[in-house]
Amino acid sequence: MTDWTSLDYAVVDVEGNGHRPPDMVELAVVSIVGGMIGEPVSWLVRPGQPITPMAQRVHGISNESVSTAPRFEDIKDDVLxxxxxxxxxxxxxxxxxxxxxxxxxxxxxxxxxxxLKLSRRFVPDRMSHRLGALAEAFQLTADVPDGMRPHRAGYDALVAARLFVHLATSPDAPRSLEELRGLPVAGGGDEAATLF
Known part of the structure; x- marks a missing residue:
């Protein structure tokens, strides 16, 4: 079986402008290399359409906040x-x-x-599989840098990275890459793959 730490991961979170389909107003990426979580990198992005009042209430990013932010094309190479x-x-x-x-x-x-799918599979008894509920249940918000808050891309990407590592290493021993992929393992069942 393959150790899950054999892959390098980019953990992402996107905050949108509230339109359908959503346009990006903030993006964050957190790396996981060798099982170790890196520092979040984030960008505010000026969307093509204004941020709706409802979206502003969720993430707190106003149209004024992104009025001087770069367009996505300006940060595309950094994002890649x-x-x-x-x-x-x-x-x-x-x-x-x-x-x-x-x-x-x-x-x-x-x-x-x-x-989300991994938590439903590995901790099915949880009342909620929302990121905030899981972060609280597994105490994943300790030492979050000052200024970070829920529903902002940097915070959510960092907490998702911590959740992924928690699910990959809990409860008794590290899970294999095959287990994370939902593939049958020796002595395991034929659980359907739950990857996106």
Missing amino acids: RALNASALVAHNAHVDVNVLQRKLVDWQCPEVFDT
Whole structure:
């Protein structure tokens, strides 16, 4: 079986402008290399359409906050460098992946691990699988840098990275990459794959 730390991961979170489909107003990436969580890298992004009042209430990013921020095209190369990993991790990953794929048309999305799906599989008894509820249940917010708060990309990406490592290493021993992928392992059941 393959150690999950054999892959390098880019953990992402995207905050949107509230439109359908959403446009990016903030992006953060946190690397996991050799099982160690790196520092968040984040960007505010000026969207093509204004941020809706509802979205502003959720993440607290105002239209004024992004009025002088770069357009996505201006940070695209930096984002691609940050996403250069063997696998992508996100909570409720299809949302983040869809936004990234719309912005990075030629980008080849690597293998995706969705911490929402992993938590439902590995800790099915939880009342809620929301990122905030899991962060509280597993005490994942200790030592979060000052100024970071829920529903901002840097905070959510860092907490998702901590959740992924927690799920990959809990409860008794590190899980194999095959277990994270939902593949049958020797002595295991035939659980269906839960990757995005």
